[in-house]
Amino acid sequence: MIAIVVHGGAGRWDETERDGAVAGVRCAAAAGWQVLESGGGALDAVTAAVIALEDDPLFNAGTGSVLNAEGDAELDAGIMAGDTLAAGGVACVRRVRNPVLVARRVMEATDCVLLAGAEAVRFARDQGFADYDPVTGRRRARWRAARARQAGERLVPGTVGAVALDGNGRLAAATSTGGRELKRPGRVGDSPVPGAGNYATAQAAVSATGWGEFMLRMAAAKTIATRIESGESPQSAAAAVLEDMERIFGAPIGVICLDARGAVGIVHGTEGMPHAWRSGGDDDFKARFAT
Amino acid sequence: MIAIVVHGGAGRWDETERDGAVAGVRCAAAAGWQVLESGGGALDAVTAAVIALEDDPLFNAGTGSVLNAEGDAELDAGIMAGDTLAAGGVACVRRVRNPVLVARRVMEATDCVLLAGAEAVRFARDQGFADYDPVTGRRRARWRAARARQAGERLVPGTVGAVALDGNGRLAAATSTGGRELKRPGRVGDSPVPGAGNYATAQAAVSATGWGEFMLRMAAAKTIATRIESGESPQSAAAAVLEDMERIFGAPIGVICLDARGAVGIVHGTEGMPHAWRSGGDDDFKARFAT
Numbered sequence: 001m002i003a004i005v006v007h008g009g010a011g012r013w014d015e016t017e018r019d020g021a022v023a024g025v026r027c028a029a030a031a032g033w034q035v036l037e038s039g040g041g042a043l044d045a046v047t048a049a050v051i052a053l054e055d056d057p058l059f060n061a062g063t064g065s066v067l068n069a070e071g072d073a074e075l076d077a078g079i080m081a082g083d084t085l086a087a088g089g090v091a092c093v094r095r096v097r098n099p100v101l102v103a104r105r106v107m108e109a110t111d112c113v114l115l116a117g118a119e120a121v122r123f124a125r126d127q128g129f130a131d132y133d134p135v136t137g138r139r140r141a142r143w144r145a146a147r148a149r150q151a152g153e154r155l156v157p158g159t160v161g162a163v164a165l166d167g168n169g170r171l172a173a174a175t176s177t178g179g180r181e182l183k184r185p186g187r188v189g190d191s192p193v194p195g196a197g198n199y200a201t202a203q204a205a206v207s208a209t210g211w212g213e214f215m216l217r218m219a220a221a222k223t224i225a226t227r228i229e230s231g232e233s234p235q236s237a238a239a240a241v242l243e244d245m246e247r248i249f250g251a252p253i254g255v256i257c258l259d260a261r262g263a264v265g266i267v268h269g270t271e272g273m274p275h276a277w278r279s280g281g282d283d284d285f286k287a288r289f290a291t
Numbered sequence: 292m293i294a295i296v297v298h299g300g301a302g303r304w305d306e307t308e309r310d311g312a313v314a315g316v317r318c319a320a321a322a323g324w325q326v327l328e329s330g331g332g333a334l335d336a337v338t339a340a341v342i343a344l345e346d347d348p349l350f351n352a353g354t355g356s357v358l359n360a361e362g363d364a365e366l367d368a369g370i371m372a373g374d375t376l377a378a379g380g381v382a383c384v385r386r387v388r389n390p391v392l393v394a395r396r397v398m399e400a401t402d403c404v405l406l407a408g409a410e411a412v413r414f415a416r417d418q419g420f421a422d423y424d425p426v427t428g429r430r431r432a433r434w435r436a437a438r439a440r441q442a443g444e445r446l447v448p449g450t451v452g453a454v455a456l457d458g459n460g461r462l463a464a465a466t467s468t469g470g471r472e473l474k475r476p477g478r479v480g481d482s483p484v485p486g487a488g489n490y491a492t493a494q495a496a497v498s499a500t501g502w503g504e505f506m507l508r509m510a511a512a513k514t515i516a517t518r519i520e521s522g523e524s525p526q527s528a529a530a531a532v533l534e535d536m537e538r539i540f541g542a543p544i545g546v547i548c549l550d551a552r553g554a555v556g557i558v559h560g561t562e563g564m565p566h567a568w569r570s571g572g573d574d575d576f577k578a579r580f581a582t
Contacts, residue, residue: 092407092410111475113508114479114484115477116382116407116408117407117410117477118409119475120477122476122477183403184406186410187405188382188405188407188479193484195510196485213403216378216486217376217485219486
């Protein structure tokens with residue numbers, strides 16, 4: 001049994017971008033599936049899927065990330081292997097193309113889990129990650145307009161992620177984001193933090209999207225994983241935590257998750273969340289804008 | 292019913308420092324107790340207790356923090372209010388006296404939960420926190436010796452914290468640290484991250500000490516809080532997670548925790564963890580080097 005689920009962010013999407021976003025998540029799911037189908041590991045599958053989303057300028061991650069209060073792109077990403085609980089994350093990194101790869105390097109080449117800021121960029125350069133400007137003209141124009149309004153929208157197309165189950169029964173999760181538009185420089189969101197926006201164990205893999213501060217305060221991804229470990233289905237676990245978050249914080253989130261038998265959970269409290277998945281004997285990908 | 296528990300870090304303590312550390316945690320517990328006894332809130336109590344520990348150069352937090360690989364003190368701190376799930380944290384901040392106060396300011400004066408690095412220091416300065424050198428001669432000498440050995444000890448006196456219950460039934464937790472000796476610059480530990488080294492809900496408050504990366508990978512504080520919320524006693528919940536951490540990572544931790552009825556949990560898998568507490572009708576503080 002192999003499975004992959006990918007999301008492109010819960011939030012507001014322009015009508016004109018929805019088809020492109022659905023095509024983008026389908027493409028990312030296919031990249032991850034190919035890894036799994038050829039015998040690759042869950043960690044490589046979520047890495048491949050998230051790279052595809054980071055490189056697609058339609059999504060708020062990697063190239064095409066939204067800009068912070070000072071007009072800079074500060075990127076967060078996290079990755080986790082369920083079988084070993086190995087985790088890596090980077091927060092507030094500038095001028096790198098694929099933050100998920102830097103997060104994975106933190107996991108594999110250091111004794112740290114989370115690196116932040118300029119020192120994280122220094123680590124990336126030491127590891128050979130080239131200088132790269134992820135800011136697109138479209139996001140720059142959007143930022144100018146948002147700044148003129150003096151406030152970012154509460155939800156913008158935000159945060160991408162993937163969860164996967166490989167042929168050896170291992171789960172993994174990866175999540176990447178440009179964060180919130182007009183965010184304060186130095187703000188660390190939930191995506192790079194194990195248990196907040198991203199989490200994986202032997203029995204559950206979770207990637208979440210939404211207002212990162214609420215996810216951090218709830219330890220949302222950990223909460224969903226704990227429910228799945230207690231025997232709840234991924235769909236039911238994700239729905240319960242979505243409901244809790246709406247009740248406690250009044251904020252909708254989006255979640256994708258998997259258990260070790262390949263059961264899929266996909267929920268969102270927002271109008272849309274482009275997502276795609278394929279599990280076990282499915283003969284093709286399913287890809288949708290909303291559930 | 293009011294209650295406070297304070298710890299000064301699980302780790303290796305020189306024989307000559309143990310009495311001083313026990314006196315220090317007793318003093319910090321008294322500072323927190325005084326707040327509670329005069330009708331103050333749990334948040335103010337844990338703040339007062341942690342300030343006392345940060346200002347005591349014997350502990351690895353605030354003044355007297357251990358130094359990173361490059362000889363700088365990079366400080367992490369987190370605070371959380373159980374009744375509102377409000378949380379604040381700072382990571383890798385340099386040259387501030389009381390990181391717990393900056394963490395609290397993040398919680399109260401921004402829409403962020405976690406700020407990191409140079410931008411977090413900029414926020415602190417904007418908020419009026421003065422430039423302050425927390426490095427003591429003793430830690431500098433220790434760092435020179437550790438660097439000469441080319442490796443830090445796996446456990447040094449590390450991470451302080453406090454949990455409190457106030458007369459209105461509110462719980463809070465605060466945790467502060469200089470982190471691991473010789474750590475990589477930019478490394479974010481568990482202390483500032485809600486759910487990792489620090490957590491509070493309506494029913495549980497938790498502060499943990501130990502190898503931060505394992506705490507992040509386990510979401511240790513959240514795990515303990517969830518167990519307490521399920522009806523387990525704080526002592527049993529903390530002991531169970533200590534055992535899990537030792538089994539999974541081979542790493543001992545220390546934990547203090549409280550539930551909403553003032554029941555206390557105190558465990559450590561290390562030789563010592565200076566701690567002090569007072570709850571409800573106790574007629575004085577209890578303070579010990581080891582349980």
